[in-house]
Amino acid sequence: MTTYYNVNPQFYVSVDCIIFGFDKGSLKLLLLKRNFEPAKGQWSLMGGFVQKNESVDEAAQRVLKELTGLENVYMEQVGTYGEIHRDPGERVISVAYSALININEYDKELVARYNASWTDMNAIPPLIFDHHDMVERALAWIRKKASSEPVGFELLPELFTLTQLQSLYEAIYGKSIDKRNFRKQIAMMDYIEKTDLIDKTGSKRGAALYRFNEKTYRLAPKFKL
Amino acid sequence: MTTYYNVNPQFYVSVDCIIFGFDKGSLKLLLLKRNFEPAKGQWSLMGGFVQKNESVDEAAQRVLKELTGLENVYMEQVGTYGEIHRDPGERVISVAYSALININEYDKELVARYNASWTDMNAIPPLIFDHHDMVERALAWIRKKASSEPVGFELLPELFTLTQLQSLYEAIYGKSIDKRNFRKQIAMMDYIEKTDLIDKTGSKRGAALYRFNEKTYRLAPKFKL
DNA sequence: TCAAAAGTGTTAATAGTACACCCATGA
DNA sequence: TCATGGGTGTACTATTAACACTTTTGA
Numbered sequence A, B: 001m002t003t004y005y006n007v008n009p010q011f012y013v014s015v016d017c018i019i020f021g022f023d024k025g026s027l028k029l030l031l032l033k034r035n036f037e038p039a040k041g042q043w044s045l046m047g048g049f050v051q052k053n054e055s056v057d058e059a060a061q062r063v064l065k066e067l068t069g070l071e072n073v074y075m076e077q078v079g080t081y082g083e084i085h086r087d088p089g090e091r092v093i094s095v096a097y098s099a100l101i102n103i104n105e106y107d108k109e110l111v112a113r114y115n116a117s118w119t120d121m122n123a124i125p126p127l128i129f130d131h132h133d134m135v136e137r138a139l140a141w142i143r144k145k146a147s148s149e150p151v152g153f154e155l156l157p158e159l160f161t162l163t164q165l166q167s168l169y170e171a172i173y174g175k176s177i178d179k180r181n182f183r184k185q186i187a188m189m190d191y192i193e194k195t196d197l198i199d200k201t202g203s204k205r206g207a208a209l210y211r212f213n214e215k216t217y218r219l220a221p222k223f224k225l
Numbered sequence C: 001t002c003a004a005a006a007g008t009g010t011t012a013a014t015a016g017t018a019c020a021c022c023c024a025t026g027a
Numbered sequence D: 001t002c003a004t005g006g007g008t009g010t011a012c013t014a015t016t017a018a019c020a021c022t023t024t025t026g027a
Helices: A056-068 A108-113 A131-148 A162-173 A179-188 A214-219 B056-068 B108-113 B131-148 B162-173 B179-188 B214-219
Strands: A012-023 A026-033 A046-049 A074-081 A092-100 A116-120 A192-199 A207-212 B012-023 B026-033 B046-049 B074-081 B092-100 B116-120 B192-199 B207-212
Touching (some): A012 A056, A012 A074, A046 A056, A056 A074, A056 A092, A092 A131, A162 A179, A162 A207, B012 B056, B012 B131, B026 B056, B056 B074, B056 B092, B074 B131, B162 B207
Parallel strands (some): A012 A092, B012 B092
Antiparallel strands (some): A012 A026, A012 A046, A026 A116, A074 A092, A192 A207, B012 B026, B074 B092, B192 B207
């Protein structure tokens, strides 16, 4: 029987993850040097096919977990890629997601198994298909997003120094920021709380550790950096 | 034979269009009172299924043309909706697109055939499925977009008065704007060119008509309203 | 004792906001 | 002549940007 639906074609739908991390003053992406077919030996984003028992967003979370072991990660759609021949093997429509993770907290065994590694944002190798477009879009996305919403904290440990936070923003925007002006801004955000803990790893003197208080933020969600 | 691809399921993929227009001081959406199944008699966005011979973006342009007769319309993805049961009939993954059109230039016969009509943005009726979420997202999108890029002109005739332009921005932001401050901003944008034509339809005195010069804009693409 | 990162205020420039009256015209 | 929308400038406020030295401490 012909229905409203079945006169139409169906497609494979995949998700691809642009996984951001931050380490030693630079933004990094977790990329796969594919040790599996197709396109074995080439660089790509982590991806996977949407299955029948999951929503597209859930597929993205699952695929991210397959690679990193992490759950409940901050992820957001950055675009859907639907060119007919974007995947030369078969027609696949792919939804790209940005993910922000703390670079110190992921499953290194899984990552090794997939042959994945962290690549500096400023030295991305050639990627398969349209993955480079996805990365470009994700970069534009994170620059906009980080300026207007407090998502940067997803990339840092729960406790962080102001120097780390500033360094993160410098990496995202690709330019240096005045330390005093930056700290003045932060001081006005009462949801960025100073703890009485000191980080001694970054300097001899030690730097105060701060934390982002999400509950306080939600009471008056204003953010601008 | 089992391949990398065919162990995975396939899905219907659709596009849905949030079609913006501007008339008499308010933002409007072109919505369908469906005169076809499924969900006949209910309100929905204009949509359609992606076909094999077109990209997803092309499908959106085609579907928009089916309803309005317009081609090369400014459209942008606002999100992909992939919940399992979002369409109670069958599983359909839908990509939502915002479209900005000049409300004076569309094919009224086609629109009548689909039983579509312009609805004030502030009086959206209940919509099928997750179409209301799509509309919400499109509204958030247009507010952000219009503030940082000169997309508003897509909603106006090629020649427009400053009062019309201001009225458009007031509708988008849902608040009134000071006339002198607004015109001061516009005066600084040299790609908004005053013509020597006068519009006499809006007032007895007549108002100068302006046009947006895209080439000039591209030389120094700065915009903020 | 010195190298290295932490921490701290003031001033100038810029951008944004508030506000009220005259103008030209057709009815 | 008057009602209607078109057009214009200035003063105040808020935000942003520029800028340099002192502190602490482990090596």
